[in-house]
Amino acid sequence: MFQIQIDGSTTHFPCAPDDTLLRAALRAGIGFPYECNVGSCGNCKFELLEGELQNNWQDAPGLSEKDRLKNRWLGCQAKACSNARIKMREMDHYKPIHIPTESAATLIHKREITHDLHEFSFRCDAPLSFAAGQYALIHVSGVPGPRAYSMSQGGASKERIDFQARLIPGGVGTQKLFSMPLGEKVRIDGPYGMAYLREDSSRDILLVGGGSGLAPMISLARGALSLQRPSFQNIHFIYGARESRDICGLDMLSELPLWTSMGHYTAVVSNPSAQEVLPHGCERGFVHEVVQKLHAKDLNQMEIYFAGPALMAQAMLKLLVELKVPMSQVHFDQFY
Ligand SMILES: Cc1cc2nc3c(=O)[nH]c(=O)nc-3n(C[C@H](O)[C@H](O)[C@H](O)COP(=O)(O)OP(=O)(O)OC[C@H]3O[C@@H](n4cnc5c(N)ncnc54)[C@H](O)[C@@H]3O)c2cc1C
Missing domain, CATH: 3.40.50.80 (Nucleotide-binding domain of ferredoxin-NADP reductase (FNR) module)
Structure with missing residues (x-):
């Protein structure tokens, strides 16, 4: 386990060698800004001041050449190889309402919603707690990087998790998901996302x-x-x-x-x-x-x-x- 220190604050968090800085921070309850969690939006950018990191996805579109020259990294793609000190702005808004956890899961059911939108149900080894509107990351063996899919259930603590995915022509992850046999194992990590149900709103x-x-x-x-x-x-x-x-x-x-x-x-x-x-x-x-x-x-x-x-x-x-x-x-x- 490495320790990651946020510059100019007393906040630090542990990061396992196979985790990313963003997800490790969220697992520690820290408000690390993000959105997509899969390398595309760039909202989880931070600057590395000290220490050694590795990129899971070298060409992630969320990071420009200028960012790389300024030693900026994506929290969702950066893995720690040593203790590190980073510069980023914590925001309470991003503090997780449910702490994300990762679990092995088995595909137990598939059903067709339309010709190219199917529902995939997985049984997780440990229950996943989430709010309505949140998403999780599915790690599928043979697919580089996880893919984000929103849960379709109304929010709860559940061992069975349902996703509804649209088949993308030429998409690596969805081709694999749509041809996955029942019984196949994946890893599910979540919940993530800020578009969850505001239960106390009367609008x-x-x-x-x-x-x-x-x-x-x-x-x-x-x-x-x-x-x-x-x-x-x-x-x-x-x-x-x-x-x-x-x-x-x-x-x-x-x-x-x-x-x-x-x-x-x-x-x-x-x-x-x-x-x-x-x-x-x-x-x-x-x-x-x-x-x-x-x-x-x-x-x-x-x-x-x-x-x-x-x-x-x-x-x-x-x-x-x-x-x-x-x-x-x-x-x-x-x-x-
Ligand atoms: C927050 C969020 C929620 C989503 N919810 C849903 C949903 O409920 N239903 C649904 O159908 N789709 C959803 N998506 C889209 C979904 O995550 C996939 O992008 C989509 O299914 C296409 O995946 P693909 O692998 O088939 O396509 P591809 O074009 O092969 O890959 C698409 C995505 O995978 C990631 N990726 C690609 N290559 C790499 C690599 N080498 N290393 C790491 N990552 C890589 C990138 O983020 C890329 O945008 C959601 C996306 C986000 C960000």
């Missing part, structure tokens, strides 16, 4: 998911509608699909006891073929356009969560900034 909830962003929105709906005394009145779920065959989620929501009285579901199709007849109530366009059309006037009074492809998330954020929605009511972990 109406808006959940916006696009494509692979289904799982965290289903998880949030399940979590919100299983609260003992929900103080909000309405939960709006907007799901963006490319074609009608990609529309999904309503069957899972309709099973929730309070859905009938509080839930509102809208599917949005961005790329229907010329001959396609869209289901009743389905909108055409992009999800952010439909959010604006249906909710522009109420967004300021809502707790807003979204997840999905990078372009969708950027368009949502731009809209919310233009409409001056307070960012304290907006929650998302960017997908990469």
Whole structure:
């Protein structure tokens, strides 16, 4: 175990040789800023002042050439090879609400949600505690680096963990996951993520998911509608699909006891073929356009969560900034 000292503070934390600095800090309850945890966003950058580190992923896109020259590293990719002193700014906002742990897990069930979005259930050797909306990292043997997937359950302490993943053409991790036989072992590390359910908010909830962003929105709906005394009145779920065959989620929501009285579901199709007849109530366009059309006037009074492809998330954020929605009511972990 190595000791990592944060410069200018009394904070230090232990880091196992096979862990990363970011995850070791979070395991010690420290508010180390981050977002994606997989080398892409660059939010977990820090400067190395003393000691020796190694990069898990040399070419991670979250770090520029200029960063490397300035001895900056990514917390999610840096492994300790000695004790070290680093410069970074701790932020209470990032203190974990559940301490992340890693467990061996076995694939026990798979089911098709749509033609390219499947659910994968794993049984972990030790239960994983998480809040609705959080994600975990799956380490699959033969795949370089872990992949992040959001849990679709409503938050709890569970041995069985369900993920919903979209098959990415040419994607190394999803090709492996979709062809994985039942009984195969992986390692699951979590929970992570800041877009978790704000249980004490009494604002109406808006959940916006696009494509692979289904799982965290289903998880949030399940979590919100299983609260003992929900103080909000309405939960709006907007799901963006490319074609009608990609529309999904309503069957899972309709099973929730309070859905009938509080839930509102809208599917949005961005790329229907010329001959396609869209289901009743389905909108055409992009999800952010439909959010604006249906909710522009109420967004300021809502707790807003979204997840999905990078372009969708950027368009949502731009809209919310233009409409001056307070960012304290907006929650998302960017997908990469
Ligand atoms: C917070 C978060 C939550 C997510 N939740 C979901 C979800 O619920 N459902 C879903 O379908 N998708 C989700 N994703 C996307 C998912 O993690 C994968 O990026 C996606 O499934 C494509 O993986 P792939 O391996 O098939 O594609 P690839 O293109 O092979 O890899 C994609 C990602 O893997 C990482 N990677 C690639 N090469 C390396 C390497 N050599 N070393 C280390 N890392 C590498 C990078 O982060 C890259 O962006 C989420 C992503 C994030 C960041």
